[in-house]
Amino acid sequence: MNQVSNEETNTENYVADRPISLEKEDAFQRYGFAKRIAETIIQRQSKESIVFGIYGAWGEGKTSIINLIRSEISKHGENFVQITFNPWRFTDEAALLTSFFNKLASELKLSIPDDGQTKLKKLICWVKSITTSENEPLKTSKENIGDLIQKYGKIAAIFGAGEVAETIGKAISNVDLDELKDRIEKLLEYNKKRIVIYIDDIDRLDKTEIHSIFRLVKLTGDFSYTTYILSFDQDMVASALGERFGSGDKTAGVSFLEKIIQVPLNIPKVQPDSLKNFCFNLFNKALHVNDITLTEEEVRRFVYQFTTNIIPRLTSPRLAIRYGNTLSFIMPLLKGEVNMIDLMLIEALKVFYPEHYYLVKDNSTYFIDSYSNSSDNAYKIIEIKNLLKEKGHDLSKQANEDVINLISDLFPKLGYLLGNGIGYSTTDDWYRNKRIVSSNYFERYFSYTVLEGEISDVEFEYFLNKVVSNETSNSITDYIRRLLSHTTADNFIIKLRSREQEFKLSTSLHLIKSICNISDLLPSEGGLFSMVYGSPFGQAALFITQIIINNKGTDELDIFDFIKELMTFPKQFSFAYEIYGWLKPEEGNENKLFSDTQYRELAEILTNRAVLEAGEDSIFEKFPGYIHFLSRTLTDINKESFDNYVKSYLDRSSNNVVILIKSFVPTIRSSSRPNPYKGDLSNETYAYLVSFIDKNLLYEKIITTIPLEELEIEELYWEDYRRLDFSEKNMLRQFVHRYKLEENLSN
Incomplete structure (x- = not known):
């Protein structure tokens, strides 16, 4: 079996379950x-x-x-x-033995690297050296060599055909088995x-x-x-x-x-840590390929269940590969249709505890219905406990505890009944989170229904041919729009990304511009916590940057000039920024595509675009989601000019101070709320805000807009503590509160 190197995965992230042959492939x-x-x-x-x-x-x-x-x-x-x-x-058995000796004979023949007359002379020489006088052929009461050859698949084929076989055949025509064995041993020794x-x-x-x-x-x-x-x-x-x-x-x-x-x-x-790391590598690839982003809470839940209740059953790399390939197949089919952690865990149940998996699959009522102390459920409770005991008959005590813990995590109602002490949320929460315990979603985890909107490979290949043939941007844009009319943006971008290594920049310029043209059709929400990065919007921008990075140094064109064009070409500022975000390396990363000076130039081009597009509305109204980047860049370009820009904006309307401060307040995504919402003006946010904008100016504008007496009528609160909704007036109170604290400290 069954070790695989990291390279042994195909574009769909399936791992080939085949043995390794080289040291560099050894993972265990x-x-x-x-x-x-x-x-x-x-x-x-x-x-x-x-x-x-x-x-x-x-x-x-x-x-x-x-x-x-x-x-x-x-x-x-x-x-x-x-x-x-x-x-x-x-x-x-006869066929087995015959084949074995034939195999041995053919390999021995290949192992003596002679040809033509050289082979003939050596073979005849060898025969003469190991046989007795031609006048005294070897004969015994045992089976002669002719019979032996017939019985074991004509082993004489090792010596070739024609003259060679005839010569040797005469020389050893009456040798017994032991003598043949002795001669072959001498041949090997010779x-x-x-x-x-x-x-x-x-x-x-x-x-x-x-x-x-x-x-x-x-x-x-x-x-x-x-x-x-x-x-x-x-x-x-x-x-x-x-x-x-x-x-x-x-x-x-x-x-x-x-x-x-x-x-x-x-x-x-195999060491458990090696298997665990091997598995996590497979999981990460599956998640990445399918553009699935997990929250920290989701990751923590899965890691706990996997390391506690699944790892003890993970006894070989083959099981890890089977599980990884299962996830790679299932994830794209059910992406967005189920809770991803529940899907990963129920598939783990299938691979590592198959008896329990089919118990769940075929008996949904035991796992998704509610239990109570009523007499109606008494028999049902006894029955499910007996079924679980029966399915765990061949498991160790520890394995039984592990599988019950895993099932309890997936089905909190049953877990609570089994005494695992697991509290559970409401039915609405399960439905909202697409949990397997919800009756609305249970069957989806077992039907593996293919999502509508799959893109045809034939059609996609036709599209790629249009790209390679260098058709115009308008032509490619029109074709992408047609594709997106009957498939999902997810499928389209995933297809593109799976082939990104094949794209040459010289033949992809029109494709890149076409994607920029249709960026407004690409969803920018990738899930509760994933923001835009795992969405089609973010992945399309990443696709563009990967083509550029992959073609670095080809000298086909000035890449930096092309990137500068991309800062202004897309219809949406947000898409240009997304390209910039993927191109700019993280702090401390030395693997840079451009110099720091060039990155600053790109930031300036992008920022100037935002200022122009915002016009009288200002960047605080038009681009609040990018205000940290824009404020930092404008300050770096010309601090005095940015100060004047801010003052001019604040002077235009008394409510503009509210809009400005609100643009700096972080937007929060939480599992407890269905939609993003504004958080508190934290110490960090306040410090960041006043590092760019004069705090005294902001304070004056606030108290001019709303007198302190009116502002302080209501009590200041913090959302993190009291779970109250955000309000603009409370945001201003928070600013005033922090401003006064700072002023008192400074005095």
């Missing part, structure tokens, strides 16, 4: 284990055969270890003939060759086939210069062998294995 510290086995084989001096057993359960990485061993031994390819024998294809035979997945065979494999190994296991590496689940194979040998139980099978396997090796357990 298996390479060192495999290398030690390979070194033992490489450094071995004895000609005696040896049989290694690689023991591991399903999905623990047996095939990966075999591949790593093979890769290491391949570095010494001159000395080793490595043979992988697949025992799955044969209907009976050519300094050792054979390494790999037989994998033995535990996947049926019992008869398992018996046949070990009969084969027993028959050929004393072949000199030969190493067997067998991989299987010891418990499964021992049980199968035990039915045939000894007392008929698993112990008898173990005893039989001990006689065959000379070096039994258990695969080291």
